[in-house]
Amino acid sequence: MKTAVLFSGGKDSTLALDYALRYSKVKCLIGIASENPESFMFHTPSIEFVEKQAECAGLPLILQKTKGVKEKELKDLKAAILKAKKKFKIEGIVTGALASTYQSSRIQAICNSANLECFNPLWQKGQFELLEELQNRKIIAIIGGVFAQGLENFVGKRIDQKFIAEIKPLVEKYSINPAGEGGEFESFVLDAPFFKKKLVIEDCRIVEAGHGSRILKIEKLKVVKK
Amino acid sequence: MILVINTCSEELHYFEFVKPVEEVLRSIKVECKVRHYNELQKKDLIAAEKIIICGTSLKDFQYLKDLKKFSFLKSPDFEKPVLGICAGMQLLCLAFGSALEKSREIGLTDAFFGEPFFSIERKAQVYSLHNSAVKQSKALEKNFKVFARSEHCVQAVKHLQKPFYGVLFHPEVRNRQLIEEFAKD
Numbered sequence: 001m002k003t004a005v006l007f008s009g010g011k012d013s014t015l016a017l018d019y020a021l022r023y024s025k026v027k028c029l030i031g032i033a034s035e036n037p038e039s040f041m042f043h044t045p046s047i048e049f050v051e052k053q054a055e056c057a058g059l060p061l062i063l064q065k066t067k068g069v070k071e072k073e074l075k076d077l078k079a080a081i082l083k084a085k086k087k088f089k090i091e092g093i094v095t096g097a098l099a100s101t102y103q104s105s106r107i108q109a110i111c112n113s114a115n116l117e118c119f120n121p122l123w124q125k126g127q128f129e130l131l132e133e134l135q136n137r138k139i140i141a142i143i144g145g146v147f148a149q150g151l152e153n154f155v156g157k158r159i160d161q162k163f164i165a166e167i168k169p170l171v172e173k174y175s176i177n178p179a180g181e182g183g184e185f186e187s188f189v190l191d192a193p194f195f196k197k198k199l200v201i202e203d204c205r206i207v208e209a210g211h212g213s214r215i216l217k218i219e220k221l222k223v224v225k226k
Numbered sequence: 227m228i229l230v231i232n233t234c235s236e237e238l239h240y241f242e243f244v245k246p247v248e249e250v251l252r253s254i255k256v257e258c259k260v261r262h263y264n265e266l267q268k269k270d271l272i273a274a275e276k277i278i279i280c281g282t283s284l285k286d287f288q289y290l291k292d293l294k295k296f297s298f299l300k301s302p303d304f305e306k307p308v309l310g311i312c313a314g315m316q317l318l319c320l321a322f323g324s325a326l327e328k329s330r331e332i333g334l335t336d337a338f339f340g341e342p343f344f345s346i347e348r349k350a351q352v353y354s355l356h357n358s359a360v361k362q363s364k365a366l367e368k369n370f371k372v373f374a375r376s377e378h379c380v381q382a383v384k385h386l387q388k389p390f391y392g393v394l395f396h397p398e399v400r401n402r403q404l405i406e407e408f409a410k411d
Contacts, residue, residue: 001236023238094238101353101399105333108355112284112332119238119283124246124398 001117003092004028004062004084006107009050011134011141011159011187012096012122012179017057018137019121020094021194027088028060030080036068049188049199052223056195060088078110085114092117098125098181127179131164137193144188145215150174151185155206155214159187188216197223228409229274232262233281233313235288244280246398247311250405263295271298274306276409281312281396284332284357289313296321299390307389309408312356315392319360319383322369329359329379337381337395343373344407350374352381352395359394 005017007029020026031050054061064080066073084090093111097104097120104120111118122130134141141159146152150170157163167178176184191198203220228251232244244260251258258278261270271277279296282289298304299321310318316326331354339347359379360366366380370392374382383392397404 001238019238019241023236092236101334105355108284109332112330112357115285117236117283117285119236119242121238121241123242124249126249 001025001092002027002088002090003094003117003119004030004081004088004090005094006030006032006096007050007054007061008032008096009053009189010096010144011139011189012098012130014096014139014141014189014192015130015134015137016094016096016121018139018192018194020119023121024092024094024119026059026094027090028062028084029054029057030084030093031061031063032073032077032080033063033065034068034073035066036073049218049221052199052221053189055223056191056197056199058196062087074106074110077107078114081110081114081116085116090116092119094119094121096122098122098127098130098179100181127177127181128164130179131159134159135161135164139189139193140191140198141187141189143185143216145186145209145213146184147186147213148174148176148182148184149212150176152212152214154185156204156216188218191226195226198226200224227274228256228258229270229277230258230260231266231277231279231314232260233279233286233289233317234262234283235286236283239283239286243282247278247280247405250398250402251409254406254409256409263289263292266295271304271306276307277309278405278408279308279310279314279317281314281355284355286313289317290320290326293317293320305388307408307411308391309405310390310392311398312394312396315383315394316358316360318385318390318392319366319370322385324366324370325361325363326358327361327379328357330357331355331376331378334400335376335395337374337376339374339382341373343382343384343391344404344411346374346382346401346404350401352376352393352397352401353399354381354395356394360392
């Protein structure tokens with residue numbers, strides 16, 4: 001089956017892409033650039049770099065801008081999906097939805113109305129299981145931004161076994177989801193085994209974003225050969 | 227051992243519709259074995275203490291073309307407990323002469339239980355994902371008792387004589403205790 005993957009450049013959509021590559025024919029990625037940082041649907045703090053990630057993956061990217069207004073952003077998502085359907089003759093959409101029925105049911109409804117299959121290979125996966133799977137699949141991701149108490153020092157750090165060990169005691173202490181499903185943090189993928197090239201951050205700084213939030217502001221990002 | 231029957235025609239859907247059911251069973255340390263209905267053998271049915279028939283995607287209707295593969299359900303001597311989820315419920319009811327109707331529900335839905343169904347009673351929020359449902363009719367009520375409905379359709383049934391349970395909603399997403407109670411009952 002020919003598919004398109006909804007791709008934000010974070011760990012979940014990259015792992016979903018990994019599944020999609022193993023079980024379908026991925027024709028393109030779809031990225032949604034939301035102007036609303038508090039969008040219920042799209043969490044894309046590093047969307048400007050998605051084009052470079054798509055280049056690394058060697059896949060065409062359909063990038064759709066949206067103002068991120070609740071429900072209206074769904075029309076923009078549908079427009080992007082229909083564009084992918086027309087251009088690449090896709091038969092299904094793959095998402096990195098994990099537990100949010102709000103997000104997944106809306107994407108399911110869009111796919112249903114567009115007569116496309118909808119695949120959610122991470123659906124209901126345990127959060128620590130997901131973090132471990134990222135290690136097993138050798139997906140290299142870093143923390144691109146934190147938005148919850150107790151995670152301040154994780155910005156820019158790699159999601160690896162050390163991260164998993166360090167976040168475990170914080171899960172109960174601060175009632176956070178270890179994989180960031182509640183919006184506690186955002187991730188950014190630099191490399192994966194199926195990437196033909198990889199990303200290297202050449203210049204970055206940590207920016208305070210208020211209310212304890214911190215964002216990794218990437219100033220210079222380079223695509224390099226592997 | 228619980229036999230978990232996969233009804234998905236696309237391999238990638240296993241992770242969405244079957245694996246979460248396996249995970250619920252594993253979390254309560256109940257042994258399970260997954261078989262796609264195309265690979266189902268008589269020995270699998272003999273070895274199983276109970277059976278769960280999982281759901282599939284909104285656009286997947288292949289299982290409706292393969293009803294013969296589920297003919298074991300109407301065998302007079304087949305009495306093992308069965309839980310049919312979504313497509314699984316439809317297959318259970320179709321095996322006993324019921325019909326389907328178009329009914330679309332996507333996302334969280336309120337289901338109203340006339341009587342307790344396992345430990346779910348009164349009003350419960352359920353996760354639905356279907357384009358068709360079992361039609362409430364004399365044909366259905368001849369063999370099944372309807373335990374719950376949503377605004378649009380029948381949500382939960384139990385066979386009048388056999389330990390066959392059907393839910394149109396997905397308890398592996400919301401109301402996982404239903405799977406746990408079926409497994410341990």
